[in-house]
Amino acid sequence: MQKGSKKYYGKQGEYLHEHALYLQQADLQKDLDFIVKALGIKKHKPVLDIACGQGRHVHGFTRRGYSVDGVDFSSYFLAMAKKTTDKSLKIQPTFYRSDIKKFVGKKKYTYAYWFFSDLADIDLPKALQAISRNLEVGGRLLLDTDSIFRLLSFLEKHKKSSLVFDAQRMELMDTEHDSVIPYPVFFQWQAWLKEAGLRIERVIGDYQFQPYSVSSPRLIMIIKK
Numbered sequence: 001m002q003k004g005s006k007k008y009y010g011k012q013g014e015y016l017h018e019h020a021l022y023l024q025q026a027d028l029q030k031d032l033d034f035i036v037k038a039l040g041i042k043k044h045k046p047v048l049d050i051a052c053g054q055g056r057h058v059h060g061f062t063r064r065g066y067s068v069d070g071v072d073f074s075s076y077f078l079a080m081a082k083k084t085t086d087k088s089l090k091i092q093p094t095f096y097r098s099d100i101k102k103f104v105g106k107k108k109y110t111y112a113y114w115f116f117s118d119l120a121d122i123d124l125p126k127a128l129q130a131i132s133r134n135l136e137v138g139g140r141l142l143l144d145t146d147s148i149f150r151l152l153s154f155l156e157k158h159k160k161s162s163l164v165f166d167a168q169r170m171e172l173m174d175t176e177h178d179s180v181i182p183y184p185v186f187f188q189w190q191a192w193l194k195e196a197g198l199r200i201e202r203v204i205g206d207y208q209f210q211p212y213s214v215s216s217p218r219l220i221m222i223i224k225k
């Protein structure tokens with residue numbers, strides 16, 4: 001039986017149901033504009049969508065004429081991504097089924113983005129090393145994560161939630177979904193990225209390019225190999 005995030009993103013999982021409103025209201029074009037600007041993406045260079053889900057960003061980029069592939073561990077979501085691919089377009093995406101930490105693509109990517117990430121149950125040092133191996137030297141990664149400051153203020157306001165924060169391990173225990181979500185502080189990210197041969201170029205706190213601060217909803221890192 002599947003547990004934790006594997007179950008959550010599988011056929012019987014609750015992700016799509018829990019995020020129905022978010023996915024319905026999300027402004028895909030804004031996301032794409034943000035990713036292009038933040039990474040400085042040039043057309044015709046290969047791009048990787050890490051944890052691409054149902055492929056909403058891959059499809060959006062492909063429609064714009066970018067060359068984007070996706071990787072995800074959920075065969076359920078990948079089947080949806082393949083089914084919704086517009087076969088009439090000249091550039092066709094490749095979708096890979098793999099855990100991020102084990103991913104080996106058929107080519108090196110100039111850009112990669114891990115957008116709207118869910119870090120539950122992920123071995124981050126190993127995942128960053130795998131991402132680095134799939135990036136060209138000089139390539140860039142956008143890593144978009146929840147902000148620990150947003151989480152702590154949420155937990156203060158919702159003391160009865162099923163979420164428990166382990167302040168020593170810097171991990172959130174989600175008993176409802178049977179998963180553990182790492183919340184590394186900034187300098188921990190820096191250290192792991194360095195071990196993976198990567199360095200942070202820029203830090204942003206939201207999708208409007210505001211600087212990262214204690215009131216930021218996101219921690220978004222632009223990273224170079």
Ligand SMILES: C[S@@+](CC[C@H](N)C(=O)[O-])C[C@H]1O[C@@H](n2cnc3c(N)ncnc32)[C@H](O)[C@@H]1O
Nearest residue numbers: 009051052053072073074098099100115116118
């Ligand atoms: C919050 S969803 C975001 C999906 C997509 N990026 C989007 O914005 O629609 C997180 C995605 O991460 C994938 N995922 C979670 N853990 C993973 C892992 N260890 N390896 C590969 N994919 C993973 C899930 O299957 C899911 O598609």
